[in-house]
Amino acid sequence: xxxxxxxxxxxxxxxxxxxxxxxxxxxxxxxxxxxxxxxxxxxxxxxxxxxxxxxxxxxxxxxxxxxxxxxxxxxxxxxxxxxxxxxxxxxxxxxxxxxxxxxxxxxxxxxxxxxxxxxxxxxxxxxxxxxxxxxxxxxxxxxxxxxxxxxxxxxxxxxxxxxxxxxxxxxxxxxxxxxxxxxxxxxxxxxxxxxxxxxxxxxxxxxxxxxxxxxxxxxxxxxxxxxxxxxxxxxxxxxxxxxxxxxxxxxxxxxxxxxxxxxxxxxxx
Amino acid sequence: xxxxxxxxxxxxxxxxxxxxxxxxxxxxxxxxxxxxxxxxxxxxxxxxxxxxxxxxxxxxxxxxxxxxxxxxxxxxxxxxxxxxxxxxxxxxxxxxxxxxxxxxxxxxxxxxxxxxxxxxxxxxxxxxxxxxxxxxxxxxxxxxxxxxxxxxxxxxxxxxxxxxxxxxxxxxxxxxxxxxxxxxxxxxxxxxxxxxxxxxxxxxxxxxxxxxxxxxxxxxxxxxxxxxxxxxxxxxxxxxxxxxxxxxxxxxxxxxxxxxxxxxxxxxxxxxxxxxxxxxxxxxxxxxxxxxxxxxxxxxxxxxxxxxxxxxxxxxxxxxxxxxxxxxxxxxxxxxxxxxxxxxxxxxxxxxxxxxxxxxxxxxxxxxxxxxxxxxxxxxxxxxxxx
Numbered sequence: 050x051x052x053x054x055x056x057x058x059x060x061x062x063x064x065x066x067x068x069x070x071x072x073x074x075x076x077x078x079x080x081x082x083x084x085x086x087x088x089x090x091x092x093x094x095x096x097x098x099x100x101x102x103x104x105x106x107x108x109x110x111x112x113x114x115x116x117x118x119x120x121x122x123x124x125x126x127x128x129x130x131x132x133x134x135x136x137x138x139x140x141x142x143x144x145x146x147x148x149x150x151x152x153x154x155x156x157x158x159x160x161x162x163x164x165x166x167x168x169x170x171x172x173x174x175x176x177x178x179x180x181x182x183x184x185x186x187x188x189x190x191x192x193x194x195x196x197x198x199x200x201x202x203x204x205x206x207x208x209x210x211x212x213x214x215x216x217x218x219x220x221x222x223x224x225x226x227x228x229x230x231x232x233x234x235x236x237x238x239x240x241x242x243x244x245x246x247x248x249x250x251x252x253x254x255x256x257x258x259x260x261x262x263x264x265x266x267x268x269x270x271x272x273x274x275x276x277x278x279x280x281x282x283x284x285x286x287x288x289x290x291x292x293x294x295x296x297x298x299x300x301x302x303x304x305x306x307x308x309x310x311x312x313x314x315x316x317x318x
Numbered sequence: 319x320x321x322x323x324x325x326x327x328x329x330x331x332x333x334x335x336x337x338x339x340x341x342x343x344x345x346x347x348x349x350x351x352x353x354x355x356x357x358x359x360x361x362x363x364x365x366x367x368x369x370x371x372x373x374x375x376x377x378x379x380x381x382x383x384x385x386x387x388x389x390x391x392x393x394x395x396x397x398x399x400x401x402x403x404x405x406x407x408x409x410x411x412x413x414x415x416x417x418x419x420x421x422x423x424x425x426x427x428x429x430x431x432x433x434x435x436x437x438x439x440x441x442x443x444x445x446x447x448x449x450x451x452x453x454x455x456x457x458x459x460x461x462x463x464x465x466x467x468x469x470x471x472x473x474x475x476x477x478x479x480x481x482x483x484x485x486x487x488x489x490x491x492x493x494x495x496x497x498x499x500x501x502x503x504x505x506x507x508x509x510x511x512x513x514x515x516x517x518x519x520x521x522x523x524x525x526x527x528x529x530x531x532x533x534x535x536x537x538x539x540x541x542x543x544x545x546x547x548x549x550x551x552x553x554x555x556x557x558x559x560x561x562x563x564x565x566x567x568x569x570x571x572x573x574x575x576x577x578x579x580x581x582x583x584x585x586x587x588x589x590x591x592x593x594x595x596x597x598x599x600x601x602x603x604x605x606x607x608x609x610x611x612x613x614x615x616x617x618x619x620x621x622x623x624x625x626x627x628x629x630x631x632x633x634x635x636x637x638x639x640x641x642x643x644x645x646x647x648x649x650x651x652x653x654x655x656x657x658x659x660x661x662x663x664x665x666x667x668x669x670x671x672x673x674x675x676x677x678x679x680x681x682x683x684x685x686x687x688x689x690x691x692x693x694x695x696x697x698x699x700x701x702x703x704x705x
Contacts (some may be wrong), residue, residue: 128694128698129701166702190353203687
């Protein structure tokens with residue numbers, strides 16, 4: 050039986066299809082300004098990739114921005130619970146999830162059953178998020194995906210005192226003008242982001258095992274810096290860290306189907 | 319009564335009247351008061367003794383000032399930096415643009431520095447017939463501090479007497495006390511209607527009724543509220559809610575946050591707001607010297623977190639209120655840059671969590687628009703509660 054999860058974020062949208070307990074297919078694409086459009090396209094794409102049709106889906110759960118407005122989803126669940134659920138499926142030993150997305154950052158604690166125990170989110174600021182890294186990458190004229198490998202080559206991280214996304218871009222320009230290498234700047238930026246993330250982690254506490262989800266988890270320098278600042282090992286998951294939210298949504302879809310059966314959008318609770 | 323049947327009978331229910339009371343210049347009660355030669359006194363802060371103002375023979379209507387409907391702070395931002403509390407800036411904005419033009423006086427306190435910083439702008443830029451600042455000791459322990467507060471209240475009475483020509487007599491003070499105590503008892507009845515398994519009204523309705531209480535002569539409000547209580551008691555109540563939520567924080571008179579919480583299927587059943595249940599509890603003693611009795615009540619009610627000490631009492635207030643309304647969780651709200659409540663919310667949460675009471679801390683501007691950001695947190699909180 051096919052279950053779907055759709056996660057529309059501020060920068061990317063993801064869809065996951067599961068065949069009962071097995072991960073069948075997943076797709077990540079750049080989000081459009083309209084969450085419904087993004088959700089529709091990403092679901093169509095993942096269906097096409099797996100040779101399935103929309104009517105094959107028994108139950109669909111949406112999460113992320115605009116999650117309540119996705120017409121083909123029977124239910125919506127916050128991305129906080131979904132990241133917890135998805136990470137726990139990928140590794141049942143996980144207790145702390147650091148999700149660094151396009152425009153927010155959250156730390157999620159789950160219990161031994163994978164249920165949400167506590168969480169904290171950053172407040173209305175792009176600092177320490179994917180958008181922050183995109184801004185820095187743009188200033189240095191590199192693609193955001195190049196930032197991680199580049200930063201790992203750094204030897205002497207530049208000091209980033211302000212974590213404001215806009216001010217940091219000014220700082221980066223100044224460092225470039227002073228002749229600092231892009232590697233050292235990338236290293237400094239990764240450390241600054243890790244320090245910011247750590248402040249959030251300390252508010253809810255940390256319990257092993259720890260993982261990072263969201264697009265920023267793909268930046269190896271950020272992962273390394275986070276391990277250093279946190280003093281805990283960051284486990285890598287067996288799935289793409291960017292699809293964890295959508296994966297959690299698909300898992301919730303399966304649970305809800307077992308509990309409530311198929312529901313139309315109108316009758317959902 | 320729905321709108322259609324109200325139209326048919328030509329009568330509007332008391333609940334509808336109170337929940338839809340127009341504000342400021344459109345408020346019929348304020349306009350009537352003014353038309354009858356009365357004066358309107360705005361005030362902020364729970365340390366302003368309303369009974370004293372209401373008792374004045376010159377006919378003074380105390381109105382607790384809010385800023386619901388404020389859409390911009392562009393003029394206030396010229397005076398006050400963005401790091402000053404947004405409620406304070408919204409209020410000043412309404413002052414600068416004449417929305418509070420009906421006010422004869424404004425009584426402030428120095429209880430919070432954010433509000434205190436606006437005094438000069440209200441004096442110099444807005445300009446009112448009567449403007450005064452009541453200073454409050456930084457602790458409510460010890461008789462010498464009470465003596466300070468009592469002295470401040472006397473100074474307020476003298477300033478009003480000097481400007482408007484007469485003092486309130488003891489009999490007038492006693493009458494005012496009786497009206498306000500009745501108001502408090504009726505409002506507690508309103509809270510009681512929300513405490514049962516099927517709350518008779520939503521949190522948003524309750525806040526709108528409380529707001530009407532800030533903006534009407536209490537005598538008139540009491541009668542309408544008594545009527546409203548009967549109407550509400552006859553309702554079937556809300557049965558199919560997802561969770562019972564309490565909100566905590568400072569001054570909130572806009573339903574923005576409650577609307578978001580209730581849009582998730584939860585119902586807000588009580589609060590520990592200084593504009594909510596904290597404003598209602600604690601009667602004024604009806605025996606002894608009435609002037610001193612009024613001062614005593616305002617000095618000794620559940621304190622503001624700006625006070626040194628008093629944390630245990632405030633925590634107990636929150637715990638007891640949560641228990642009385644059988645809540646599933648507490649959502650604490652704070653306005654950015656409110657240092658007092660930022661620390662208080664964190665400290666109370668910490669202690670409440672130890673008692674097994676779940677909490678969520680939120681921050682939003684008074685003039686908030688970021689519904690999605692707040693809703694995600696509220697939804698996740700309900701999911702965490704297993705609701």
